[in-house]
Amino acid sequence: MWHGRFSKDPSERLRAYGESVSFDRRLALHDIAGSKAHAAALRKAGLITPAELKAIHRGLDSIGREIRAGKFKWREELEDVHMNIEAALTKKIGPAGAKLHTARSRNDQVATDLRLWMRDETKSLAASVRSLQKSLLALAVRAGDAVMPGYTHLQRAQPVLAAHHLLAYVEMLERDAQRLAGAARRADILPLGSGALAGSTIALDRRFLAKQLGFSAVSQNSMDAVSDRDFACEFLSACAICGMHLSRLCEDTVLWASSEFGYLRLSDEHTTGSSLMPQKKNPDIAELARGKTGRLYGNLVSLLTTLKGLPLSYNRDLQEDKVPVFDSADTLGASLGILSEMFGAAQWDKKRMAAAADDALLVATDWADYLVRKKLPFRQAHEAVGKLVALSIKRGGTLRDLTLKDLQSASKLFRPDALRCLDARRSLAARTAEGAPSPKRVAARLAWWRKHLSGRAQ
Ligand code: ARG
Numbered sequence: 001m002w003h004g005r006f007s008k009d010p011s012e013r014l015r016a017y018g019e020s021v022s023f024d025r026r027l028a029l030h031d032i033a034g035s036k037a038h039a040a041a042l043r044k045a046g047l048i049t050p051a052e053l054k055a056i057h058r059g060l061d062s063i064g065r066e067i068r069a070g071k072f073k074w075r076e077e078l079e080d081v082h083m084n085i086e087a088a089l090t091k092k093i094g095p096a097g098a099k100l101h102t103a104r105s106r107n108d109q110v111a112t113d114l115r116l117w118m119r120d121e122t123k124s125l126a127a128s129v130r131s132l133q134k135s136l137l138a139l140a141v142r143a144g145d146a147v148m149p150g151y152t153h154l155q156r157a158q159p160v161l162a163a164h165h166l167l168a169y170v171e172m173l174e175r176d177a178q179r180l181a182g183a184a185r186r187a188d189i190l191p192l193g194s195g196a197l198a199g200s201t202i203a204l205d206r207r208f209l210a211k212q213l214g215f216s217a218v219s220q221n222s223m224d225a226v227s228d229r230d231f232a233c234e235f236l237s238a239c240a241i242c243g244m245h246l247s248r249l250c251e252d253t254v255l256w257a258s259s260e261f262g263y264l265r266l267s268d269e270h271t272t273g274s275s276l277m278p279q280k281k282n283p284d285i286a287e288l289a290r291g292k293t294g295r296l297y298g299n300l301v302s303l304l305t306t307l308k309g310l311p312l313s314y315n316r317d318l319q320e321d322k323v324p325v326f327d328s329a330d331t332l333g334a335s336l337g338i339l340s341e342m343f344g345a346a347q348w349d350k351k352r353m354a355a356a357a358d359d360a361l362l363v364a365t366d367w368a369d370y371l372v373r374k375k376l377p378f379r380q381a382h383e384a385v386g387k388l389v390a391l392s393i394k395r396g397g398t399l400r401d402l403t404l405k406d407l408q409s410a411s412k413l414f415r416p417d418a419l420r421c422l423d424a425r426r427s428l429a430a431r432t433a434e435g436a437p438s439p440k441r442v443a444a445r446l447a448w449w450r451k452h453l454s455g456r457a458q
Contacts, residue, residue, distance in 0.1 A: 020319050021074055024081045025067075026326060030116035031081050031109070032064045034192060035089075037212035038104055041204040047103075052096040059093040060085070080319075081113075082106050103204055105196035107226040107314040112192040114321070116213065118235055121329045122184040128336035129177040129242065130456055133170050135340040137449050139348075140166040145439050146350045147357040147424050148263060159362050159424035162263070162353060163446060164437040169249050170449055176242035183238045187231035190215040194222035197313040227313040229303065229321050236300040239328040243296035246335055250286035257283045262352040267345035270338075285342050289335040296331060299324035360399035363427045364389055367399075370421055374413040384410040 010018075036057055043053040063085055066072040078084045083106075090097030143162035150160035190213060193199065193206040199222045206218045219225035256264035257271075266283055274280035302324045306317055364385055371381035387410045392399050400422055407414035420426075431438045 015077055015079075018079065018316075019076045020080045020322065021076060021078065021084055023326065024110075024319075024322050025074055025084070026322075027081050027110075027113040027117055028067050028072075028085065029064060030113045030120075031085055032060045032067075033116060033213060034109060034112045035085070035100060036060055037209050038192060038204075039100060040212055041206075041209050042099070042102055044208060045202070045204055047202065048096065048099050052099065055093045055096045056089065056100055059089045059097060062092065063088050080106070080110075082109050103195065103200040103202040104192070105194075105226070107196050108191045108194040108222075110318075111194075111226055111228075112190065112213070114325070115187045115189070115191065115215075115231065118187045118231065118325075119184055119214075122180045122187075122235065122238075125239075125329065125333055125336070126177045126180045128333055128340070129173050129180070130453060132336050132340045132343070133173045133177075133449070134453050135343045136166050136170050136173075137446070137453065139343050139346060140170075140446060143348055143350075146348060146353050147428065148353040149356050149359065149362055150437075156356075156359055156362055158365060159357050159428055160437045161428065161439060161442045162348060164442050165252075167442070167445055167449065169245065172245040173242070176238065176245060179238040179241060180235075183231065183234040186234060188215055189217045189219050189225075191219050191225035194219060194225040197223050197226050223313040227310065227315070227318070229307055229318060232321050232325050233300065233303055233307070236296075236303055236324060236328050239332045240293075240296045240300045243293040243332060243335070246339060247290040247293040249339070250283075250290040253286040254283050254290070257281075257286070261356070262349055263356070265347045265349055266342060267347075270342040270345060285338055289339055292331050292335055296328050299328045357424050360422045361389065363422050363424060364399060366421050366427050366430075367418065370418055371411055371413050376411065376413055381411070 039048065039053055039056040039060075042048045043050065048056070063072065072084075072088070074084055075087075078087050086097065086100060089100065140163035143166065146162045147159050148162045148165065149156040150158050150165065190206060190210040192209050192213075193204055210216070210218050253264065253266075255261050257266055266281075266285075268281075270283075270285050271281045272284045274282065303321055306320045310317055367385045367388070368378065368381040371384060372378050376384075388399065388402060388407065391406060391410075392402055395401065400419075404414065404416055404419060407418055429438055429440075432441065434441070
């Protein structure tokens with residue numbers, strides 16, 4: 001494609017080192033869409049005849065069919081997806097194919113392809129986020145009004161509804177879907193027409209091109225357009241953040257599925273055994289999704305690092321953008337898919353949860369609130385209840401074994417009704433503020449999510 005000024009072929013090693021077709025062939029169908037629009041713009045500018053446009057479109061369509069059917073012969077010596085398709089086109093239709101690259105460079109071409117690809121990919125990832133949300137929502141519904149200990153520092157803190165705990169992840173995933181959509185919005189700008197870096201003396205109608213390809217705007221600086229990959233960084237960042245959320249969800253799952261917690265039972269289909277210990281049932285999916293999050297972070301850091309020292313405008317380093325971007329899309333997509341399935345088949349062990357939630361220490365704060373209602377400053381109330389906790393630990397019983405006399409030794413404000421106040425359900429019912437876990441609030445939020453997610457693919 002460039003041999004005009006060279007007298008020797010590239011070395012074998014350079015070919016193998018520099019080729020990208022082994023991975024950028026994934027952009028093929030978007031490359032074809034871009035080329036079809038470009039050909040239409042060439043026709044509009046009077047640079048090719050209607051017959052040539054027709055031949056180019058037909059040729060590209062038939063190449064597209066071959067690629068989809070897995071019959072296209074990819075040639076590494078042609079370096080990348082763009083040159084493979086162009087060469088195949090020229091072979092198929094003759095001289096008209098050789099006109100296609102007029103007023104275009106692979107630099108604006110690859111930037112266009114990647115943005116088009118990302119537009120589709122973010123849609124399908126967002127749809128996978130939605131289905132995980134739905135699967136978690138269904139698991140939250142299966143929890144009913146089951147109470148479990150809520151934790152801070154992984155120490156039992158206060159009772160919550162299991163549904164409330166799960167809905168926290170549904171909220172996180174919602175922001176993840178929005179982040180993906182935001183990345184797609186900023187990628188929605190046409191670079192084509194920017195040429196290698198400085199446009200072209202042969203001006204094409206870029207707004208026409210944008211319209212053909214469904215972009216909502218046209219880039220305003222040709223040097224920016226061919227060298228910017230911050231849209232890809234945003235995509236990788238959205239994937240990394242979503243991966244971080246999945247990883248935390250998986251960590252909770254690993255804990256819940258352990259004998260120590262025992263709150264959640266994963267189905268046999270989604271767990272593995274041990275080749276050595278016959279009793280084992282391991283939550284491998286959750287561990288793998290947690291582990292793969294490292295890759296998602298790595299991909300983001302990899303591209304940021306590739307970009308940081310590059311002078312304007314295009315540099316070949318930019319070819320290194322694709323592997324991390326594709327890997328993050330695949331890794332995140334696979335994790336989202338398998339986790340939806342896993343949570344779809346998971347079952348609560350409500351007895352285990354209830355036993356854990358019965359711990360009276362979980363509602364110790366409610367005694368402090370009781371004293372506050374009797375006008376004791378919170379700090380003093382906290383200290384009084386702290387003494388009662390210490391007393392019950394010393395005696396080896398629970399808070400419920402303390403007598404009114406014990407209570408009054410810590411504060412004279414305690415009355416007999418304080419003894420009834422150590423109840424998780426009562427405590428929860430009183431947590432009525434917006435966002436708090438009273439059963440009423442949780443039920444309302446569940447209903448809200450059901451409506452919000454129903455019929456929503458992305
Ligand atoms: N394969 C290249 C890439 O991904 C396409 C652009 C090549 N441009 C060039 N001037 N060599 O970045």
